[in-house]
Amino acid sequence: xxxxxxxxxxxxxxxxxSCSLDNFDEPDAMFSGNIVYNGEAIPVAxxxxxxxxxxxxYALTAPIDVAIAQDGSYSSRLFTGDxxxxxxxxxxxxxxxxxxxxxxxxxxxxxDIEVTPYHMIxxxxxxxxxxxVNASCSVEQIITGADARVVERVTLVINRTLFVDVNSGDExxxxxxxxxxxxxxDNLNMxxxxxxxxxxxxxxxxxxxIGVKMVGIEDMIYTxxxxxxx
Amino acid sequence: MKKYIFTILLALILALGCxxxxxxxxxxxxxxxxxxxxxxxxxSAVLSVLGDLYNRYNDFGTVEDWPSLARFNVAYWSExxxxxxxxxxxxxxGEWGTWDYGYIREINLFxxxxxxxxxxxxELKARFMAEAQFLRxxxxxxxxxxxxxxxxxxxxETYDFSGDASYLQHPRETEAAxxxxxxxxxxxxxxxxxxxxxxxSRATKGAALAMQARAALYAASIAKYGATTPxxxxxxxxxxxPASRADEYYTKALDAAQSIIDGEAGxxxxxxxxxxxxxxxxxxxxxxxxxxxxxxxxxxxVGGGKTHGFTIVNQPRxxxxxxxxxxxxxxxxxxxxxxxxxxxxxxxxxxxxxxPVYYDxxxxxxxxxxxxxxxxxxxxxxxxxxxxVDIWAxxxxxxxxxxxxxxxxxxxxxxxxxxxxQVVGFDGPIDGLEFTAQxxxxxxxxxxxxxxxxxxxxxxxxxxxxxxxxxxxxxxxEAAFELGQPDVAAGYLNxxxxxxxxxxxxxxxxxxxxxxxxERYVELAFEGLHFFDLKRWRLAHIVxxxxxxxxxxxxxxxxxxxxxxxxPYSIWPYKYYNPGDPNDGKYLYKISRLSRITxxxxxxxxxxxxxxxxxxxxxxxKLVRNPNQ
Numbered sequence: 049x050x051x052x053x054x055x056x057x058x059x060x061x062x063x064x065x066s067c068s069l070d071n072f073d074e075p076d077a078m079f080s081g082n083i084v085y086n087g088e089a090i091p092v093a094x095x096x097x098x099x100x101x102x103x104x105x106y107a108l109t110a111p112i113d114v115a116i117a118q119d120g121s122y123s124s125r126l127f128t129g130d131x132x133x134x135x136x137x138x139x140x141x142x143x144x145x146x147x148x149x150x151x152x153x154x155x156x157x158x159x160d161i162e163v164t165p166y167h168m169i170x171x172x173x174x175x176x177x178x179x180x181v182n183a184s185c186s187v188e189q190i191i192t193g194a195d196a197r198v199v200e201r202v203t204l205v206i207n208r209t210l211f212v213d214v215n216s217g218d219e220x221x222x223x224x225x226x227x228x229x230x231x232x233x234d235n236l237n238m239x240x241x242x243x244x245x246x247x248x249x250x251x252x253x254x255x256x257x258i259g260v261k262m263v264g265i266e267d268m269i270y271t272x273x274x275x276x277x278x
Numbered sequence: 279m280k281k282y283i284f285t286i287l288l289a290l291i292l293a294l295g296c297x298x299x300x301x302x303x304x305x306x307x308x309x310x311x312x313x314x315x316x317x318x319x320x321x322s323a324v325l326s327v328l329g330d331l332y333n334r335y336n337d338f339g340t341v342e343d344w345p346s347l348a349r350f351n352v353a354y355w356s357e358x359x360x361x362x363x364x365x366x367x368x369x370x371x372g373e374w375g376t377w378d379y380g381y382i383r384e385i386n387l388f389x390x391x392x393x394x395x396x397x398x399x400x401e402l403k404a405r406f407m408a409e410a411q412f413l414r415x416x417x418x419x420x421x422x423x424x425x426x427x428x429x430x431x432x433x434x435e436t437y438d439f440s441g442d443a444s445y446l447q448h449p450r451e452t453e454a455a456x457x458x459x460x461x462x463x464x465x466x467x468x469x470x471x472x473x474x475x476x477x478x479s480r481a482t483k484g485a486a487l488a489m490q491a492r493a494a495l496y497a498a499s500i501a502k503y504g505a506t507t508p509x510x511x512x513x514x515x516x517x518x519x520p521a522s523r524a525d526e527y528y529t530k531a532l533d534a535a536q537s538i539i540d541g542e543a544g545x546x547x548x549x550x551x552x553x554x555x556x557x558x559x560x561x562x563x564x565x566x567x568x569x570x571x572x573x574x575x576x577x578x579x580v581g582g583g584k585t586h587g588f589t590i591v592n593q594p595r596x597x598x599x600x601x602x603x604x605x606x607x608x609x610x611x612x613x614x615x616x617x618x619x620x621x622x623x624x625x626x627x628x629x630x631x632x633x634p635v636y637y638d639x640x641x642x643x644x645x646x647x648x649x650x651x652x653x654x655x656x657x658x659x660x661x662x663x664x665x666x667v668d669i670w671a672x673x674x675x676x677x678x679x680x681x682x683x684x685x686x687x688x689x690x691x692x693x694x695x696x697x698x699x700q701v702v703g704f705d706g707p708i709d710g711l712e713f714t715a716q717x718x719x720x721x722x723x724x725x726x727x728x729x730x731x732x733x734x735x736x737x738x739x740x741x742x743x744x745x746x747x748x749x750x751x752x753x754x755x756e757a758a759f760e761l762g763q764p765d766v767a768a769g770y771l772n773x774x775x776x777x778x779x780x781x782x783x784x785x786x787x788x789x790x791x792x793x794x795x796x797e798r799y800v801e802l803a804f805e806g807l808h809f810f811d812l813k814r815w816r817l818a819h820i821v822x823x824x825x826x827x828x829x830x831x832x833x834x835x836x837x838x839x840x841x842x843x844x845x846p847y848s849i850w851p852y853k854y855y856n857p858g859d860p861n862d863g864k865y866l867y868k869i870s871r872l873s874r875i876t877x878x879x880x881x882x883x884x885x886x887x888x889x890x891x892x893x894x895x896x897x898x899x900k901l902v903r904n905p906n907q
Contacts, residue, residue: 110892110895110896136906136907137509137905137906138509138883138905138906139906214824214825215367215368215824215880219367219876221826224825264507264508264509266509266819266882266883266906
């Protein structure tokens with residue numbers, strides 16, 4: 049009898065609590081898209097570049113950080129409402145739109161954000177030969193004039209997993225090498241030996257990408273990650 | 279009848295029990311609370327309140343918190359729970375933030391109440407006032423170093439419960455304005471505070487001038503080197519100082535430092551009480567008797583209720599007074615940056631043309647270097663508290679293979695031998711084993727040689743020096759150099775270097791920015807100052823650029839201010855075992871990176887000034903965010 053009584057109490061409690069009255073609706077809008085230049089997504093390092101969403105109209109305004117994924121895409125699940133979008137000054141390997149974007153969000157919304165990168169990496173080529181990854185590319189300067197930035201280094205990064213960048217320590221980079229000669233930006237070549245680690249299992253593929261660092265700009269611009277099988 | 283008696287008695291008790299003096303009778307002064315009047319009429323009570331304010335002095339690095347002295351890969355942290363610090367790749371923007379306006383309010387209240395006090399001796403009152411103002415300026419200095427310009431609140435404020443708190447919300451001052459406040463405040467205080475070189479733990483003229491010199495120097499270098507990183511500034515000047523003000527601040531720094539050097543603030547000088555230069559350098563930090571170098575310190579007293587555990591956590595593990603120690607392990611890069619006695623840089627000679635160099639004694643590889651090396655670091659083959667440390671990593675056999683152990687002082691049988699012998703030191707180094715000297719070194723600076731200092735029941739009362747004469751000399755040298763007086767700079771640098779045993783004095787043409795940066799790096803290491811040097815020279819994002827260090831570059835570019843410092847490296851001594859060979863029993867050294875170090879620190883532009891928390895901005899929307907956050 050007593051047990052039944054407790055079961056009854058418990059189930060009653062379960063029923064009364066967590067009813068729809070005392071819960072908020074979950075965020076239902078999806079905001080996604082790419083950071084693009086002329087329609088082409090700009091790959092960056094994972095979780096390094098972000099923009100901020102603000103929802104005006106509330107007493108306390110805190111920014112909602114949206115991180116850009118390494119392929120240049122972003123997505124954020126949000127509440128339906130009016131938002132404004134702005135970049136933190138100095139973020140990203142690009143010049144951001146200077147004016148704040150206002151938009152209304154409900155349901156699914158895909159929006160590409162147009163920015164102007166300082167440089168773009170063109171024609172990246174990756175190849176594998178005898179334990180070495182070779183890569184070549186050219187770097188095209190987009191922004192010229194007073195705002196132009198000089199290329200500081202061009203780096204080939206390889207990793208065992210899909211996440212490849214120079215910032216995440218061993219997590220993002222198994223090995224990396226800088227291009228030795230930056231005099232001809234149309235013809236850059238790098239090659240890096242794949243280090244062997246007896247503690248890690250052999251695998252017959254590797255991920256690679258090229259990154260370009262500009263003087264005075266913290267974030268690097270990358271190519272898309274390329275999987276090399278051998 | 280009986281009833282009446284009771285009634286009458288009751289009536290009498292009621293009638294006699296109360297009198298018109300009842301109110302006085304019940305109104306007793308509380309015995310556990312002192313009123314404002316009681317405190318501000320009694321000098322010793324005022325001193326107690328002031329003592330509390332002194333106790334709350336905010337230090338970036340302090341012996342009470344050992345990691346705070348050994349950040350930024352100058353050392354490895356040999357404690358299992360701290361390895362993740364070497365596996366991540368940077369810091370959050372909120373790191374190193376401070377925002378204790380409660381402390382400022384209490385100082386302001388103290389000043390206001392003290393200024394209303396009438397029964398105190400005027401001279402004493404002026405000194406108390408000046409000391410509190412000194413503490414307030416010190417905290418604003420700490421704030422501006424970490425946060426940039428902050429609201430400057432110089433009087434206590436009270437909320438009027440009107441529902442509108444906007445009159446309490448103050449915007450941030452410019453970074454320059456806070457530095458100007460510190461400089462003008464110390465100018466006003468220096469002649470009120472006592473000129474007494476023997477008063478170390480209370481504010482003196484020397485302390486005020488030393489703070490002024492440091493603050494002016496920081497402001498000057500932010501003005502000068504901030505120009506190289508325009509990203510690290512705000513349009514309103516809350517962060518960043520105009521480059522045009524650099525010379526003005528450098529002049530101020532040089533003047534303030536020179537007035538200490540010239541003895542205007544009392545008989546301060548370099549500490550030179552011990553004949554052995556290395557011992558002299560280490561005892562400068564623990565010798566409290568006749569120490570002319572310390573200017574302003576946080577003092578401790580065993581048996582007086584104020585002690586710290588710096589020696590407990592850092593004592594050599596072998597023969598330690600507790601089952602712990604050895605946490606701060608200075609890096610190879612730090613150790614090799616100490617110059618040879620002739621003033622040249624050289625890596626530790628562990629290899630020559632690809633072959634190992636064999637040393638007769640374990641410590642020979644460190645011979646002939648700047649005496650501060652052995653004064654700052656416990657090297658293999660040296661002693662602490664007269665006990666030798668036992669740091670060696672294993673035995674190298676004739677074929678180059680290594681026999682080592684995974685517990686301290688482990689014994690194994692070597693090939694071709696009978697019986698077990700020890701194959702690793704009792705202090706390690708063993709990769710990944712906490713409390714062993716994992717880089718090959720322990721820290722010596724601030725370790726207390728007294729018996730009991732490594733016991734939890736006793737602890738240490740070595741003081742923490744906030745300002746010392748050696749730093750004043752280096753501040754003067756830097757300011758003079760930047761003002762185009764390299765001969766003056768060389769003179770000050772040579773005083774510091776001579777004490778370190780360096781035989782070749784610098785000439786005016788030898789003085790470069792790198793030389794000054796290097797001298798501060800080795801002289802002021804583990805004193806909580808290196809970080810602010812990196813910040814104010816805007817070098818932090820270059821030195822900590824997030825790239826791992828490879829084995830070839832680690833021994834190169836010694837003494838270059840922009841040398842990468844993202845990971846600490848190790849150098850381990852090994853015994854050579856090859857009976858019959860002339861090198862048998864000698865020592866060789868191998869450079870390596872510990873397996874636990876997988877990250878490489880990256881200092882972002884947003885790290886230069888700590889983030890002002892969202893809760894603070896919610897409370898005061900006038901606060902602007904720091905750049906790049």
